[in-house]
Amino acid sequence: xxxxxxxxxxxxxxxxxxxxxxxxxxxxxxxxxxxxxxxxxxxxxxxxxxxxxxxxxxxxxxxxxxxxxxxxxxxxxxxxxxxxxxxxxxxxxxxxxxxxxxxxxxxxxxxxxxxxxxxxxxxxxxxxxxxxxxxxxxxxxxxxxxxxxxxxxxxxxxxxxxxxxxxxxxxxxxxxxxxxxxxxxxxxxxxxxxxxxxxxxxxxxxxxxxxxxxxxxxxxxxxxxxxxxxxxxxxxxxxxxxxxxxxxxxxxxxxxxxxxxxxxxxxxxxxxxxxxxxxxxxxxxxxxxxxxxxxxxxxxxxxxxxxxxxxxxxxxxxxxxxxxxxxxxxxxxxxxxxxxxxxxxxxxxxxxxxxxxxxxxxxxxxxx
Numbered sequence: 001x002x003x004x005x006x007x008x009x010x011x012x013x014x015x016x017x018x019x020x021x022x023x024x025x026x027x028x029x030x031x032x033x034x035x036x037x038x039x040x041x042x043x044x045x046x047x048x049x050x051x052x053x054x055x056x057x058x059x060x061x062x063x064x065x066x067x068x069x070x071x072x073x074x075x076x077x078x079x080x081x082x083x084x085x086x087x088x089x090x091x092x093x094x095x096x097x098x099x100x101x102x103x104x105x106x107x108x109x110x111x112x113x114x115x116x117x118x119x120x121x122x123x124x125x126x127x128x129x130x131x132x133x134x135x136x137x138x139x140x141x142x143x144x145x146x147x148x149x150x151x152x153x154x155x156x157x158x159x160x161x162x163x164x165x166x167x168x169x170x171x172x173x174x175x176x177x178x179x180x181x182x183x184x185x186x187x188x189x190x191x192x193x194x195x196x197x198x199x200x201x202x203x204x205x206x207x208x209x210x211x212x213x214x215x216x217x218x219x220x221x222x223x224x225x226x227x228x229x230x231x232x233x234x235x236x237x238x239x240x241x242x243x244x245x246x247x248x249x250x251x252x253x254x255x256x257x258x259x260x261x262x263x264x265x266x267x268x269x270x271x272x273x274x275x276x277x278x279x280x281x282x283x284x285x286x287x288x289x290x291x292x293x294x295x296x297x298x299x300x301x302x303x304x305x306x307x308x309x310x311x312x313x314x315x316x317x318x319x320x321x322x323x324x325x326x327x328x329x330x331x332x333x334x335x336x337x338x339x340x341x342x343x344x345x346x347x348x349x350x351x352x353x354x355x356x357x358x359x360x361x362x363x364x365x366x367x368x
Contacts, residue, residue, distance in 0.1 A: 013293040014209070014210070014216065014293060014294055014295075014296055015283075015292075015293045015294070015295040015296065015297075015338075015339065016295040016296040016297035016298060016299075016338045016339060016342045017296045017297075017342065018239060018296075018297075018341065018342035018343030018344075034153070034154035034156060034157055035151050035152065035153050035154065035165075036151070036152050036154065037149070037150070037151055037152075038149075038150040038151075038152060039147055039148070039149060039150070040147075040148055040150060041144060041145050041146065041147060041148065042078075042109050042113070042143060042144050042145070042146045042148060043144035043145065045106065045109070045148055045150075046109060046110055046113055048097070049106065049110060052096070053095075053096055053097060054089075054096065054097045054098075054099060054106070055092070055096050055097065055098040055099060055183060055186065056099060056103065056106065056107065056110075066104045066107075066108060068117065068118070068120050069120050071108040071111065071112070071117055072117070072119045072120040072121050073121075074105060074108050074109075075108070075112055075117075075119060075143065076119070076121055076124065076127070078142065078143055078146045079127070079139055079142055079143070081142070084105065084146075084148065084149075085102075086149040086150070086151055087099070087101060087102035087105070087106070087148055087149065087150045087151070088100040088101040088102065088150075088151050088153065088165075088169045089102075089150055089151070089152045089153065090152070090153040090155075090157075090162060090165075090166070090184060091152055091153065091154055091155040092155060092184055092185075092186075093155055093248070095155075097152065098183050098184055100153070100165075100166055100169060101169045109143075112131075112132050112143070113132050113143065113144070114132075115131045115132050115133050117131065117132075118130065118131055119131075153165055158241065159238070159240050159241040159244040159245075160238055160240040160241055162180075162184070163177050163180050163181070163240050166180045167180075176214045176215060176216065176219075177219070177240060178214070178215040178216065178218055178219035178222065179214065179215050181222070181240075181243060181244060181247060182215055182218065184244070185244065185247035185248060185251060187251040188250065188251055188253060188258065189225075189246075189247040189248075189249075189250035189251045189253070190218075190247065192221075192225075192250065192258050192261070192262070193218040193221045193222055193225075194218060195262075196221045196262060196265055197210075197212070197215075197217035197218045197220070197221050198212075198217075199266075201266055201269050201270070202217070202221070202265075202269060203217075204269075204273065205269040205270075205272055205273050205280050205281070206220065206280070206281065206294060207278055207280070207291065207294065209293070209294045210294070219243075220296065220299055221265070222243045222246065222247065223243065223296065223299065223300055223303075224265055224268070224299070224300075224303045224304065224307075225246045225247075225250060225261060225265075226242050226243050226245070226246035227300055227303075227304045228261065228264060228265075228304055228307065229246055229249060229250070229261070230242065230245060230246055230249070232300075232304075232348055232349065232352040233349075235345060235348050236345065237343065237344060237345045238343075239343045264307040265303070265307065267306070267307050267309075267310070267311065268302070268303040268304070268306045268307035269303070270311050271306040271307075271309065271311055271314040272302055272303070272306055274311065274314055274315055274318060275306075275314065275318055275321060275322055275325075276322075278291050279291060279292070280302070281294050281295060281298045281299045281302060281303075282294055282295055282298065283295060283298070283329060283335075283338075284329075285326065285329070286322070286326055295338055295339075296342070297337065297338035297339070297342045297347075297351055298338050300348075300351070300352075301338075301351050301352055301355040302355070304352075305355055305356070305359050308359075309359075309363060313363070317362050317363065320362045321358070321359075321362045324358040324361055324362055325358060327358075328354060328355065328358055331354065333350060333354070334350070334351065334354045336350075337350040337351040337354070338351055
């Protein structure tokens, strides 16, 4: 099937996400996938990390999780002059190098050279429990002079191609697209996503259904921001690019703009809770007690439209809106637009157009 109807997270299932995890580099012109090759010593790379030229962001991928025995074996390999696997980096718009593959290895070098790691090498008694400062000058030089082969993905690579490359080369824990976006666009925008996704109101409105470790919760906030700021009419069929553009825009925001966006999102969350309670952002029929899975496409339209109306107005017309929404869920074309091929332009236009009709029917031209 071209698009997945459901995605499995560590939490609950999610419906209506569309395709976000099939990497087909043939979709991109050959000359747009720009990767250059560099050779740098451990000393040079660590110096650049200290200067902030390399992004070593634990919030992006995971906390540093290698056991000390595994870290020690890496240093042992360097001391024995065993060649290391290549490292993949992605250049961000600021000119910084984002570590795509090799975070654990670079963190190990950093810890060891900073004397935070004691070698656990029982088969090398002369090295056991030694820190970097305890090594002979000859062995210290061997570590710092170790040549690292770096492949750098150019900042001009299209967003979707970059994320596809990310998935192909990363040898650690599988990463979600949002985790990748979080690193590549790190700044005020990603901090905003984190703060909003961790709010009690967001958790209540989404029924605690969105996994935080995989950043699925931040992805939903990202989707709201994209449709709210860029508008559904600007969507061109590439959800990765659409979400990335929103983050780039937001990274240039002033505090007052973030305050306004936060207020709009929270208005949307409150209104959806008022109308639907535990069924918010889920397909349901009146009187049905069991809760369906959360639907990302319903989230897009219901969070965006219901950010426009003050809560007192929504509460006053809640019965009419619930009735109109129930009729909408009986329309096959609308159900298809939030279930099948949901990232296609025609599906996005369909669901925004259909929901716009019911809001105009219930509220007329009234909004904030």
